[in-house]
Amino acid sequence: MDRLDISKIHVPGIEIRVVERCTSTNALLLADDSPHPVLLAAEEQTAGRGRRGRRWRAAPGAGATFSIARRMRCAPRALAGLSLAAGVATARALRSLGAQEVALKWPNDLMAGGKNAGAKLGGILIETRPEERGVRVVVGIGINCRPERALPARLRREVAALDELLRPAPERNAVIAAVAREVLAALEAWERAGLAAFASDWRALHAYEGRRLRVRLADGRTVSGVAAGLAPSGALRLRTRCGTREVALGRVVTARAA
Numbered sequence: 001m002d003r004l005d006i007s008k009i010h011v012p013g014i015e016i017r018v019v020e021r022c023t024s025t026n027a028l029l030l031a032d033d034s035p036h037p038v039l040l041a042a043e044e045q046t047a048g049r050g051r052r053g054r055r056w057r058a059a060p061g062a063g064a065t066f067s068i069a070r071r072m073r074c075a076p077r078a079l080a081g082l083s084l085a086a087g088v089a090t091a092r093a094l095r096s097l098g099a100q101e102v103a104l105k106w107p108n109d110l111m112a113g114g115k116n117a118g119a120k121l122g123g124i125l126i127e128t129r130p131e132e133r134g135v136r137v138v139v140g141i142g143i144n145c146r147p148e149r150a151l152p153a154r155l156r157r158e159v160a161a162l163d164e165l166l167r168p169a170p171e172r173n174a175v176i177a178a179v180a181r182e183v184l185a186a187l188e189a190w191e192r193a194g195l196a197a198f199a200s201d202w203r204a205l206h207a208y209e210g211r212r213l214r215v216r217l218a219d220g221r222t223v224s225g226v227a228a229g230l231a232p233s234g235a236l237r238l239r240t241r242c243g244t245r246e247v248a249l250g251r252v253v254t255a256r257a258a
Contacts, residue, residue, distance in 0.1 A: 081234020103207035
């Protein structure tokens with residue numbers, strides 16, 4: 001098993017930290033007061049968080065599990081859709097390593113292979129903390145690097161791993177470094193132009209663009225329509241029988257040809 005090693009995670013302009021085991025890299029960096037960017041990677045994460053409070057556990061050595069903290073010169077409300085930009089950055093990095101199958105699923109999943117590109121490769125969670133001169137942003141990223149036999153049953157869905165996409169698979173240190181460099185560049189681009197800088201690339205990387213989706217809304221109802229890119233707010237645009245609808249909060253539950 002390749003070990004995480006600070007000396008092998010080459011990312012200019014950021015402090016690198018590696019821990020053997022922690023609860024949540026996001027939680028630790030959200031509480032950190034460092035004035036400069038920090039990357040925290042963990043061999044094992046016992047209480048990681050996904051969207052809407054879901055748990056995400058990283059087994060030792062099985063994934064690239066890390067968070068990046070950076071101060072942003074904007075208000076928290078200006079960060080809507082930032083997970084989409086982080087997704088584009090992560091997909092770019094993984095494709096640069098040779099994983100050309102990597103795609104995105106709204107709002108924060110990394111996908112690759114599987115039936116209809118439906119296997120989950122990883123996910124992204126953005127958390128923020130207001131500060132006196134802006135906001136502290138923490139970008140949490142989890143990428144499956146080695147297959148875990150129990151993971152598909154636990155998640156009740158298809159799961160992909162980089163080891164299955166690339167031969168030979170890159171070391172986790174190289175994966176973390178490549179993704180972190182792209183994410184830091186994306187955060188800088190966001191401060192200049194917001195989501196507009198990423199909308200076209202996100203649409204090109206969207207695994208289900210042009211397909212008919214059924215989306216479960218936050219209140220439990222479902223809505224169906226054909227995926228048609230993003231709204232300026234980061235909401236998913238669906239072409240429905242009643243016109244275009246923008247879904248701000250929800251989860252894609254099925255996708256099929258339109």
